[in-house]
C-alpha cells in the first residue's frame with residue numbers, strides 16, 4: 001500500500017491554497033466544506049474563490065507566494081500552472097513537515113485527494129495513488145449509484161440512538177447483531193423512503209423489546225416504459241431486495257429479470273380484456289402477502305400514479321395499516337416522446353400538454369372534447385388504440401383540423417419501438433396498414449412535426 005487513507009479533521013484549521021483560478025476554486029470548495037479556514041495566495045483571485053475565502057473566515061492575499069505563507073497551516077495545496085512555483089511550494093511544505101498536494105503532479109505530493117462519495121457523515125474515498133484518476137472517478141460513479149442518497153441520514157439515526165443501544169446491549173457481539181438488523185431491515189428502509197420519524201419509532205420499539213407482529217411492507221414501483229436503463233436507482237434497489245414481485249404485462253421482461261433471483265414472481269396480467277387477476281383480488285393479495293411479513297414489490301409499467309390504478313392499490317394498504325412507499329417511474333408519455341424525438345411542449349407549438357385516457361367507457365361521450373381541441377396543447381392518449389377511430393373523429397367534429405399532425409408510438413423506448421406519423425385524418429388507417437399493436441401511445445399536436453428533425457433513436461425501424 002503506497003498511501004495510507006486517513007480522514008483529516010480540518011475544522012478551524014488553516015489551509016494554504018496557492019493559485020487563484022478555476023482549479024484552486026475546486027480544491028478550495030472541498031477544503032472549505034470541512035470547516036477549514038482558507039488562506040489563498042495569488043496575484044489574481046477568482047471572485048467566487050474570494051467569496052469562499054471570506055466565508056471560511058480566511059484571508060485572500062493578492063500577491064506572489066512566499067514561504068512564510070505556510071506559517072500556521074496544516075495543509076498546503078499548489079494549484080497554479082507555474083510548474084517551478086508548484087515545485088517550490090512542495091519543497092517548502094515538505095521541509096516544514098506540512099502535508100502538501102500539488103494538482104496533477106503526484107510526484108510533488110505528500111498527500112493526494114481521493115475521488116469522494118459524500119453521504120456525510122458517511123464518506124467513501126477512492127484513490128488510484130495518482131496513477132489512474134479517471135479509473136478512481138469511474139469507481140466513484142458506480143458507488144454513487146449503489147449507495148442510496150439518504151445513507152447519511154441512516155448514520156445520523158445511529159448516532160442519535162448510539163448511547164441507548166449501548167446501554168441496552170452492553171455486549172459488543174449483541175450490539176453488532178442489533179445494528180446489522182437495523183441497517184438491513186425495515187427500519188433502514190423507512191429512513192431511506194423519507195419516513196424518518198417512523199424509523200425512529202420502530203427503532204425505539206425494538207429497543208423497548210416490543211416484538212409486535214411481523215409486518216411486511218409494499219413497494220409500489222414504477223418500472224418506466226420499457227428500457228431498463230430508465231429505471232430509477234431506488235426502483236432497482238427495491239427490486240433487488242423484495243421477497244415477492246407482482247408484475248403485469250406492461251413491465252418489460254428485461255426489467256422483471258433485474259429483480260432478485262430468488263424472489264417469488266407473480267404475473268398479474270392486466271391489459272384490457274386480459275385481467276388475469278381482477279383489481280379487487282389484487283389489492284387483497286398485496287395485503288395478504290404483506291401480512292405474512294413479506295417485502296412485496298408491486299411493479300407497474302411507467303409511473304404508478306398515471307393511469308396505473310396505483311392509488312387504488314395503496315388505499316387498500318393504508319386501510320389495513322400496512323407500510324408502503326411509492327416510487328415514481330418515467331411515464332409512457334415522457335419515454336415515448338423522448339425516444340421518438342417529439343418534445344411534448346415547445347414555445348412555438350404547444351404551451352401545455354394533456355395526458356388523456358383513450359379507454360372510453362360508453363363510446364366517446366365521457367371525454368371533455370371541447371377542452372381537448374383548444375389550440376396550443378399537445379394531447380397524449382394512453383390506451384387509445386381500440387378507440388382511435390372514434391377519438392380522431394370526435395376531435396375533428398369538435399373543431400380540430402383533420403390535418404393536425406399525430407403520431408403512433410408502439411413499444412416506445414424498447415428495441416421494438418415503431419413510430420408512425422400522420423394526421424388526425426389518416427391515423428386509424430395507419431394502424432391497420434402497419435398492424436400496430438398495444439402498447440401504443442398516441443400523440444396529437446403540431447409538436448409531432450419536430451420528429452423530422454429530432455428523431456435519434458432507431459428501435460425496430462433501423463435501416464428503414
Ligand code: SAH
Pocket residue numbers: 225226250300301302303304305306307308330331332333336381382383384409410411412413414438439440441442
Ligand atoms: N402507468 C403507465 C400507463 C398505464 S396505461 C405509464 O405511466 O406509462 C397503459 C397504456 O400506456 C398503454 O395502453 C399505452 O398507451 C401506454 N404505454 C405504456 N408503455 C408504453 C410503451 N412502452 N410504448 C407505448 N405506449 C405505452
